[in-house]
Amino acid sequence: MADFNRSELDSPLFGSRKRFKFDDDTIGAYAEKVARFFGTGQYLFWQTIFVVVWIFLNIGGWAWSWDPYPFILLNLAFSTQAAYAAPLILLAQNRQEDRDKHTILADRRRAEETKADTEFLARELAGVRLALGDTVTRDYLRHELEDLRGLLDRIEAKLDDEAASRIADRHEQHGSGPQDLSDPTQGDIADEF
Incomplete structure (x- = not known):
């Protein structure tokens, strides 16, 4: 005879009923x-x-x-x-x-x-x-560089005038005439000093 577990018999079976x-x-x-x-x-x-x-x-x-x-x-x-x-x-x-x-x-x-x-x-x-x-445009940079070039040209002209003025002062002190005056170049200024 089959052995039955008491807990299996006490609990109902689920899913045995077919529900529509x-x-x-x-x-x-x-x-x-x-x-x-x-x-x-x-x-x-x-x-x-x-x-x-x-x-x-x-x-x-x-x-x-x-x-x-x-x-x-x-x-x-x-x-x-x-x-x-x-x-x-x-x-x-x-x-x-x-x-x-x-x-x-x-x-x-x-x-x-x-x-x-x-x-x-x-x-x-x-x-x-x-x-x-905030970035620099090409036109703005070009304009600023032209202003800087103009400023450098003015500074160079003033330096040339100052160098010519010093050379003229030296020639007057040494007795040489104005015929020795020539337009200085950048190399001339470095040689004089």
């Missing part, structure tokens, strides 16, 4: 297919053909007319169809609204990221402009 579960996504996908089909011209065409054939067979007076003139069975069929069609269409609309909400949230998140990126790039661009504002 509705998968919302599967039912929702089916509802969307039905709702899309109800909104097509093909559905209206086939429903019209069905109604015309139904009425023709029941009014024709044949022996098998199963639904006489008030067409109670046809009305019952349409009532049943409407009873299922309305909730299926509402379910499809709810699923579409959920998808739209997710799309709107994703668009909003993307827009916030784009705005943050744009603001960051604007700050970076402003920083680059400020940094470039």
